[in-house]
Amino acid sequence: MIKIDKNKCxxxxxxxxxxxxxxxxxxxxxxxxxxxxxxxxxxxCVKICPKNVICYQLSADLGGAGAKLFANDEKNALKWIVKFPNGAEKIIEIDKNQSNKY
Ligand code: SF4
Ligand code: SF4
Structure with missing residues (x-):
């Protein structure tokens, strides 16, 4: 399910x-x-938003209850940012030039 932080829009x-x-x-x-x-x-919508207004709420089996998935779509890389409820962050970087190899 997506979550929207309207104040940042x-x-x-x-x-x-x-x-x-x-x-x-x-x-x-x-x-x-x-x-x-x-x-x-x-x-x-998560990927295209330039202000990280929209995130995807990860279920327990995907990333832990309450974790949120944001994205930064950069020129050569798509960065997925997982923010955990305890404040920890994990970044998964996808090289767009290699994306057909994943
Ligand atoms: S673009 Fe966003 S709101 Fe639309 S279906 Fe995909 S995740 Fe849902
Ligand atoms: S892309 Fe982001 S900033 Fe633009 S309208 Fe959508 S939520 Fe708001």
Missing amino acids: VGCGKCVEICPGNLLQIKNRRVEIRDVRDCWGCTA
Whole structure:
């Protein structure tokens, strides 16, 4: 399930454009999701948001209860950032030029 920190949103609309389910919308210059139950967790919005407004809440079997997954999409690398409830962080870096080898 995704989580949205509306206060950090700058209303750029990139997530709205990329969501394949047309689930996101801008209201009063902030993003919101129409119905989070319709989200299937593709993480496209997580990857494209330049402000880390949207994260993916990891279930216990994936990353530990309460851990959150953010992404920084850089020119040559996609960095997945896992933030654990105890404050620890783990970064998984994917080299875009090698991504077909993963
Ligand atoms: S995770 Fe995918 S389906 Fe869910 S809101 Fe984001 S872009 Fe849309
Ligand atoms: S991409 Fe991020 S900053 Fe832009 S509208 Fe969506 S949530 Fe807000």
